[in-house]
Amino acid sequence: MEKIKRNERLAVMTQVLTAAPNRIFTLGYFCDMFNTAKSTVSEDVALLEDTMKKFHLGRLETVTGAAGGVRYRPVQVGGPQRPFVEGICRKLMDPSRVLPGGYLYFSDILADPEYVSGMGKLIATAYYGTPVDFVLTMETKGIPVALMAAQALNVPLIIARRTTKVYEGSAVNISYVSGNGSIETMSLSRRAVKEGSRALIVDDFMRGGGTAGGMVALMKEFNVTVAGICFVLGLENPTAHMIEGEKCLMLLSDIKPGESYTVRPADWVL
């Protein structure tokens, strides 16, 4: 086999690692790929780690032990993430987004691949320190961000539904009180989730935490631990507070007719 230059090896390793964030690749994997010695791959990894640091491309980490190797985490890609979130806040502060009833239109942001990819990485970054087996969201608007967070965490996404669907098989249904006080139902396929696993709840908007509270109750039915709850946007002063320990990427002041409102990144967003 033709010798592969370091140039090429670094480009290939970059793509393989960044395409599968949070997955551990053994050095042997790259030795086989390049038909090269472990010491050479070790040097490559060290070089790549420095380059990624220098150019703010995320973090390359060496994991020791039997299941050890190297893994990539998209932490602070492009530098500090606060300006990225501030950019979204500015878009959300466009008064033409205010809808009758004081709602804020942000479905476009929540389905834009570039925005949701960035937000998903930020959410994952906040939970890399916590064991998470899957990301849970409730249909519909939070799905894209939740998917991107799941991808960055290297775990599956599970989607709870509003009603039981025949194509989900037998399901667990619960009732919960939504943010606006109405009684809603939530349904999740029995086969979707393993008992004893750990869920990260990701959703688009928190008014009082009603829907997330429903998801917490749903997880209890499955004997699943909730490892964290994260929203894209939350009220600065929630109308109620039916959950605890949640994070929001952005905070929205009350929207009152004729008055201006603000959207700002949460303090933990650096």
Next chain:
Amino acid sequence: MEKIKRNERLAVMTQVLTAAPNRIFTLGYFCDMFNTAKSTVSEDVALLEDTMKKFHLGRLETVTGAAGGVRYRPVQVGGPQRPFVEGICRKLMDPSRVLPGGYLYFSDILADPEYVSGMGKLIATAYYGTPVDFVLTMETKGIPVALMAAQALNVPLIIARRTTKVYEGSAVNISYVSGNGSIETMSLSRRAVKEGSRALIVDDFMRGGGTAGGMVALMKEFNVTVAGICFVLGLENPTAHMIEGEKCLMLLSDIKPGESYTVRPADWVL
């Protein structure tokens, strides 16, 4: 500024380009990033193009003209994609997936970041030759794949809803006949779509094309051209055929009680 080695430049360019598929980066963008001459970046691009070809990492393309530069497309990443799709087909042929009524459980596949990322790239690959301004899907199950296709095409995702939602603003509603013959409604926010643009419809399952037919009708209301229709899974022998020109990634034979069924990749999947 310290001189940046080719090693490093190639690693950085790989990440920047692969993280933003189908987006054109000018050579000047990288000249500024590395404080280096255009001729050097040109050589880097040529090298990277060869490496990506050699290692099946996708296609790096030079685009000439005023808006020219270099763009990355995740075409045949990892080699031929047929084995990847065959792997999904094998999973779907597990008889424990058959639900009462002849439905097939595949929500888990449709929300797995690795599967939907691969399938999204395959769908995008099939439409790189066609101008597409956005991807349209109907909630819920197709959203992850549609998002990944949108990301690979570098366009937004638009999600049609089953009912009008207050937080979507004023909306266009249509009625359509679903695959199982019932009358359903579909709603899309007025502000979601620009007149005169071009939509690629992506959805999870085609029985007779009813829902997709609804999306086609909905696009007509917005004066939007349908550039293509692609499903993750379709019936080998559809119960009806309410649309035309569609593609499916995988084809499912009829599921009859007690009989075995097959799922196979479509012929266009190479």
